[in-house]
Amino acid sequence: xxxxxxxxxxxxxxxxxxHHNYGFATGAQTLPGVEITAVWDEDPAAAAAAATxxxxxxxTDLDKLLARDDVDAVIIxxxxxxxxRHAIAAAGAGKHVLCEKPLATTAxxxxxxxxxxxxxxxxxxxxxxxRFIPASIALRNAIRGGVIGAPLAVAARNPGTCPQSWFVDPxxxxxxxxxxxxxxxxxxxxWIFDAEFVKxxxxxxxxxxxxxxxxxxxxxxxxxxxxxxxxxxxxxxxGNWPTWGGVMIDVIGEEGVLSxxxxxxxxxxxxxxxxxxxxxxxxxxxxxxMVLGFVNAIRNDTPTEPSGVDGLRAVQVTLAAYESAxxxxxxxxxx
Amino acid sequence: xxxxxxxxxxxxxxxxxxPVRLAVIGAGGMGATHAxxxxxxxxxxxxxxxxxxxxxxxxxxxxxxxxxxxxxxxxLTDHGVxxxxxxxxxxxxxxxxxxxxxxxxxxxxxxxxxxxSADGRxxxxxxxxAGVALMIGHVVRFFPEYQRIKEIIDxxxxxxxxxxxxxxxxxxxxxxxxxxxxxxxxxxxVLDLMVHELDTLCWLFGDVDRLFAQGLxxxxxxxxxxxxxxxxRFRAGAIAHVESSWAHSTHRTSIEIAGKYGLIKYSxxxxxxxxxxxxxxxxxxxxRPARVHSRPAMASPHLRELRHFVQCLQTGEAVLxxxxxxxxxxxxxxxxxxxxxxxKPVFFNEDGSVAA
Numbered sequence: 001x002x003x004x005x006x007x008x009x010x011x012x013x014x015x016x017x018x019h020h021n022y023g024f025a026t027g028a029q030t031l032p033g034v035e036i037t038a039v040w041d042e043d044p045a046a047a048a049a050a051a052t053x054x055x056x057x058x059x060t061d062l063d064k065l066l067a068r069d070d071v072d073a074v075i076i077x078x079x080x081x082x083x084x085r086h087a088i089a090a091a092g093a094g095k096h097v098l099c100e101k102p103l104a105t106t107a108x109x110x111x112x113x114x115x116x117x118x119x120x121x122x123x124x125x126x127x128x129x130x131r132f133i134p135a136s137i138a139l140r141n142a143i144r145g146g147v148i149g150a151p152l153a154v155a156a157r158n159p160g161t162c163p164q165s166w167f168v169d170p171x172x173x174x175x176x177x178x179x180x181x182x183x184x185x186x187x188x189x190x191w192i193f194d195a196e197f198v199k200x201x202x203x204x205x206x207x208x209x210x211x212x213x214x215x216x217x218x219x220x221x222x223x224x225x226x227x228x229x230x231x232x233x234x235x236x237x238x239g240n241w242p243t244w245g246g247v248m249i250d251v252i253g254e255e256g257v258l259s260x261x262x263x264x265x266x267x268x269x270x271x272x273x274x275x276x277x278x279x280x281x282x283x284x285x286x287x288x289x290m291v292l293g294f295v296n297a298i299r300n301d302t303p304t305e306p307s308g309v310d311g312l313r314a315v316q317v318t319l320a321a322y323e324s325a326x327x328x329x330x331x332x333x334x335x
Numbered sequence: 336x337x338x339x340x341x342x343x344x345x346x347x348x349x350x351x352x353x354p355v356r357l358a359v360i361g362a363g364g365m366g367a368t369h370a371x372x373x374x375x376x377x378x379x380x381x382x383x384x385x386x387x388x389x390x391x392x393x394x395x396x397x398x399x400x401x402x403x404x405x406x407x408x409x410x411l412t413d414h415g416v417x418x419x420x421x422x423x424x425x426x427x428x429x430x431x432x433x434x435x436x437x438x439x440x441x442x443x444x445x446x447x448x449x450x451x452s453a454d455g456r457x458x459x460x461x462x463x464x465a466g467v468a469l470m471i472g473h474v475v476r477f478f479p480e481y482q483r484i485k486e487i488i489d490x491x492x493x494x495x496x497x498x499x500x501x502x503x504x505x506x507x508x509x510x511x512x513x514x515x516x517x518x519x520x521x522x523x524x525v526l527d528l529m530v531h532e533l534d535t536l537c538w539l540f541g542d543v544d545r546l547f548a549q550g551l552x553x554x555x556x557x558x559x560x561x562x563x564x565x566x567x568r569f570r571a572g573a574i575a576h577v578e579s580s581w582a583h584s585t586h587r588t589s590i591e592i593a594g595k596y597g598l599i600k601y602s603x604x605x606x607x608x609x610x611x612x613x614x615x616x617x618x619x620x621x622x623r624p625a626r627v628h629s630r631p632a633m634a635s636p637h638l639r640e641l642r643h644f645v646q647c648l649q650t651g652e653a654v655l656x657x658x659x660x661x662x663x664x665x666x667x668x669x670x671x672x673x674x675x676x677x678x679k680p681v682f683f684n685e686d687g688s689v690a691a
């Protein structure tokens with residue numbers, strides 16, 4: 001094997017319940033030495049359509065996909081509560097796992113996934129593409145390079161439109177906007193600052209949509225390095241907003257401020273026929289880079305980044321936020 | 336001799352016949368902004384400029400056609416003075432307001448009303464007892480964007496309000512104004528900037544049920560930078576994030592309001608109708624910002640605010656921002672500081688006082 005012909009990694013796609021898997025699969029297809037060899041979805045029509053889209057075959061039975069010799073690894077994007085069942089089954093079948101965020105809806109499930117992958121001798125990576133967006137990497141380098149001196153405080157937001165469907169069914173999603181939008185920013189800040197979140201105070205409510213889960217959330221957190229962080233997780237973007245939402249992180253430092261607006265690099269597109277006005281990304285949103293990180297960890301037998309434990313930590317912060325909102329008091333985050 | 340007759344506040348009848356005679360107490364930044372802004376208004380005559388720093392008072396008095404003095408009593412015992420404009424360090428607001436009320440002068444006082452809620456309540460009582468008007472200079476309510484937002488919120492167009500983000504950033508002030516930066520005396524960025532948002536948000540969304548805050552005010556960073564973030568939960572249910580900064584490079588305000596039926600966003604740096612960019616040769620240093628935003632169409636909010644006060648004196652109508660509103664804002668601001676210090680939420684009673 002030479003550097004120009006990377007070892008082949010064959011991927012099975014497990015569920016398109018979260019549409020992110022279309023992006024991950026598309027990203028995977030751009031990578032040399034990566035093949036999508038099978039797809040599965042609970043909905044056979046969705047599986048068949050995806051198989052056509054990605055030029056591969058589909059299985060109607062997940063166990064069959066997991067038993068295939070031509071699948072080395074799976075990318076899972078089923079409903080949040082099903083991540084654990086699917087990941088543990090994959091680990092049992094000896095398949096490496098890249099799993100959509102949030103890793104699970106309980107800390108027990110997330111820990112069980114970490115344990116199962118360790119037992120099965122397979123990699124577990126949590127799908128946090130924000131880490132792989134070039135601007136996030138540049139932000140991390142700028143902070144570590146002292147561009148704004150000592151970092152002192154962080155104001156962040158991950159607002160979005162309401163995704164509806166199973167996302168608003170607590171039996172499948174485990175929660176609403178706070179479950180959906182806490183983990184990205186928590187993960188990228190843990191990575192940027194090499195620190196844990198130790199405390200959270202949260203306000204959580206349902207005020208925009210007629211849904212049985214929360215759509216409005218504000219988290220006031222503290223990191224182990226003492227830096228205070230605020231995070232707005234709300235599904236506050238109206239349905240006709242020009243994009244799905246965004247990830248914005250302001251870092252206030254001793255000598256200045258760094259502002260990340262991860263999805264700001266867009267074309268504004270107005271179409272008179274459709275009567276739409278939308279923002280479309282001009283460049284990477286991190287998907288291909290994230291899958292590349294995963295397959296390289298498999299090829300080189302190196303630790304995954306973000307790991308399963310990184311996914312677990314973000315889940316723990318999310319659950320502590322819900323607990324804080326219930327108690328109307330700050331909660332210390334279990335680690 | 337008529338000097339023993341108790342002083343009597345000027346009435347709307349009197350003040351609709353002639354200009355309101357104003358004593359400007361404090362000739363610093365805000366005093367000068369107000370005085371120079373209103374000096375040509377036909378309804379106002381600036382009678383006195385008072386400052387302990389007499390040359391500073393004289394300078395502003397020359398610009399505004401007033402007399403200068405270092406003695407507040409000299410201005411307050413002048414029966415020709417109808418009203419005072421107090422633009423002193425916050426911790427002096429109470430003593431100056433009480434003195435003005437005793438002298439039966441109407442009072443316009445810069446924000447925040449006082450350093451403590453108790454001082455603020457004493458000012459309200461003194462003015463009520465003397466029968467003089469008291470208005471607090473929460474000028475943000477006179478900015479056109481916030482007035483337009485108020486109309487939209489009150490119209491119900493957005494439906495139930497869900498989440499609000501309000502931000503106000505400035506460069507560090509510590510180096511240029513030391514009294515300002517003294518946290519114990521003046522409360523740092525929370526009493527300087529966040530008090531604006533606290534007043535504006537209560538005006539828009541009603542009273543606050545609880546809040547939680549964190550930031551740099553009580554850290555080692557504060558002498559050089561100050562920064563605060565607060566989470567507010569309104570009685571009506573909406574959640575707000577308020578950011579106040581003395582750590583940015585420029586002045587900027589923004590607000591975003593999301594409700595059941597839509598979203599409003601405003602950012603001052605996007606509202607520039609005239610932007611001036613200066614180019615320089617490579618490696619040259621700029622002594623001024625390279626890029627300046629401006630809104631030439633906007634009448635000065637400080638002038639609008641002061642004109643509103645003068646009109647209320649002339650008509651006898653209630654001022655838009657009374658002492659109670661000032662007390663509410665300072666009670667919230669002090670609760671923000673308390674929450675920051677203790678790391679705990681602060682809850683409020685129905686009457687706006689802090690719950691035990």
